[in-house]
Amino acid sequence: MDSAASITREDILKQFPIKVELHVHLEGAVRLETILDLGRQKKIDLPAGTVDELKKYVCVYKASDLTKALENFYIFGPTFAGYHEGVYRVAYEFCEDAAKQGVRYSEVRYSPHFLSNSLGVQTYAASTGGSYTPRDVVTSVNQGLADGGKKFGVTVRSILCCVRHHPEWSYLVVELCKEFAAQGVVAMDIAGPEIGSIVTDTDQSLHLAAYKKANTLGVKCIAHAGEVGPAEMVRMSVYDYGARRVGHGYRCEEDEELFQRVVKDGVHFETCPISSLKTGGAPNGLDKHPIVKMAKDGASFSINSDDPTLFDNTLSDDYICALKMGLTKQDIVKSIFNAVKASFASDAEKQQLFAELQAAYGDQ
Numbered sequence: 001m002d003s004a005a006s007i008t009r010e011d012i013l014k015q016f017p018i019k020v021e022l023h024v025h026l027e028g029a030v031r032l033e034t035i036l037d038l039g040r041q042k043k044i045d046l047p048a049g050t051v052d053e054l055k056k057y058v059c060v061y062k063a064s065d066l067t068k069a070l071e072n073f074y075i076f077g078p079t080f081a082g083y084h085e086g087v088y089r090v091a092y093e094f095c096e097d098a099a100k101q102g103v104r105y106s107e108v109r110y111s112p113h114f115l116s117n118s119l120g121v122q123t124y125a126a127s128t129g130g131s132y133t134p135r136d137v138v139t140s141v142n143q144g145l146a147d148g149g150k151k152f153g154v155t156v157r158s159i160l161c162c163v164r165h166h167p168e169w170s171y172l173v174v175e176l177c178k179e180f181a182a183q184g185v186v187a188m189d190i191a192g193p194e195i196g197s198i199v200t201d202t203d204q205s206l207h208l209a210a211y212k213k214a215n216t217l218g219v220k221c222i223a224h225a226g227e228v229g230p231a232e233m234v235r236m237s238v239y240d241y242g243a244r245r246v247g248h249g250y251r252c253e254e255d256e257e258l259f260q261r262v263v264k265d266g267v268h269f270e271t272c273p274i275s276s277l278k279t280g281g282a283p284n285g286l287d288k289h290p291i292v293k294m295a296k297d298g299a300s301f302s303i304n305s306d307d308p309t310l311f312d313n314t315l316s317d318d319y320i321c322a323l324k325m326g327l328t329k330q331d332i333v334k335s336i337f338n339a340v341k342a343s344f345a346s347d348a349e350k351q352q353l354f355a356e357l358q359a360a361y362g363d364q
């Protein structure tokens with residue numbers, strides 16, 4: 001195996017030809033070319049007219065903080081949010097890009113609210129008073145993923161996100177998860193700024209009530225937690241919200257007892273190496289990266305790209321980053337098997353995926 005320092009994207013595609021991705025945001029996985037193209041068509045003001053120039057405004061290269069990084073969505077979101085053709089195209093192209101990374105099965109997440117324009121409040125759309133509702137958004141994404149999945153030979157399911165600073169949206173997210181379960185919507189998540197966004201007990205209780213309802217209805221629950229927020233967020237997500245997977249989860253390790261409990265309870269960590277270096281999620285660099293401890297302590301984790309538009313990364317780059325932390329090829333193969341186990345694919349799909357992984361990597 002080449003040393004991690006010199007390994008290329010092409011090497012990764014050869015060494016890890018089959019991948020499974022569980023944590024990637026649809027709004028954060030839009031081609032810059034598509035942003036420019038749709039921007040021209042819809043006459044949306046963008047700060048630059050070429051891909052290289054646009055990167056300077058859209059991508060986060062230096063370590064920043066999560067809340068600041070998330071603001072960039074408002075720069076490029078208006079090109080595709082708020083109308084069927086934009087949302088459909090992003091979902092369709094997502095499938096092609098996933099297939100190019102060797103992804104066979106993916107669960108892509110998004111906020112139906114942020115992509116709508118009917119709510120009278122600011123979303124990513126250019127207008128706030130249109131007629132494209134969160135329900136319409138889900139229909140567009142489902143069509144794009146179904147058509148793209150078929151065309152490019154990849155299975156892509158979706159996860160609907162509540163948004164931390166919009167607790168009033170959460171209940172509809174539960175309803176949409178239930179309504180569209182047969183069209184590939186597999187779970188509910190909560191995303192957005194983890195620190196400072198929940199200010200009142202009422203906000204908190206709205207999210208909690210939505211998660212309780214989801215659990216009652218049999219909607220599977222996951223949550224972003226411990227990305228930049230404290231270990232307590234992980235405790236709350238797993239044991240109060242009923243999340244069986246945690247997005248990021250790095251800071252859980254600050255509470256050793258909790259971390260060991262969560263590992264023992266089989267909770268899966270959806271890690272995003274490159275993102276973690278840009279959002280403040282992993283401030284201590286590569287050698288002391290929380291994923292290293294996850295691997296050492298036998299936690300179930302997967303490797304994911306999070307927001308390729310924002311971080312100018314591909315999934316292969318995240319695999320390279322994991323190798324640079326000192327993870328072995330074996331650790332990474334195991335993480336792909338664990339991703340299948342933690343996925344919301346059907347049992348038959350999981351068997352099929354395991355068979356493909358065994359053919360590529362041998363028995364685990």
Ligand SMILES: O=c1[nH]cnc2c1ncn2[C@@H]1O[C@H](CO)[C@@H](O)[C@H]1O
Nearest residue numbers: 025027109110111114161191192307
């Ligand atoms: O790394 C992240 N942490 C928390 N929230 C995020 C991250 N990346 C994107 N989003 C937020 O999740 C919403 C639904 O997909 C996105 O619109 C964005 O606001």
